[in-house]
Amino acid sequence: MYSFTDSNGKRWTACCECNRGGNGNCKDKCSCGWKFAEWNWMGCYLGSAIVGEIKPKPKMSRSKRRYQRFLEYRDCFESFRDFLSWDNDQQSSRGGA
Numbered sequence: 001m002y003s004f005t006d007s008n009g010k011r012w013t014a015c016c017e018c019n020r021g022g023n024g025n026c027k028d029k030c031s032c033g034w035k036f037a038e039w040n041w042m043g044c045y046l047g048s049a050i051v052g053e054i055k056p057k058p059k060m061s062r063s064k065r066r067y068q069r070f071l072e073y074r075d076c077f078e079s080f081r082d083f084l085s086w087d088n089d090q091q092s093s094r095g096g097a
Contacts, residue, residue, distance in 0.1 A: 013047030
C-alpha cells in the first residue's frame, strides 16, 4: 500500500508494512519502526514485507479511550480534571459504561 520500488529498482518498505515493524510477525523487531502500526511516513530499504497475517490492533484501555475523548473535546474545558468531572456526569446520566 505505502511501500514502493524506486527508480533504481530498490524496494522501500513502510514501517507499518514491514515484517519487523509494529504490525509484523517477526520476533526480532526493528529498533526504529517496532512501535509503528499505522502509516507515519517512515520506512527503509532494508525492510521486508509482512509474512502471514497482519496482527490486529491492540484494544485501547479505558483510560486511553477517555483521554482520546478529552483530546476531541479539549477546547471546551480548562483542564483534564474539568473534563473528567463532566465525563463522569455524562456516564452517570447514561447509566454507566
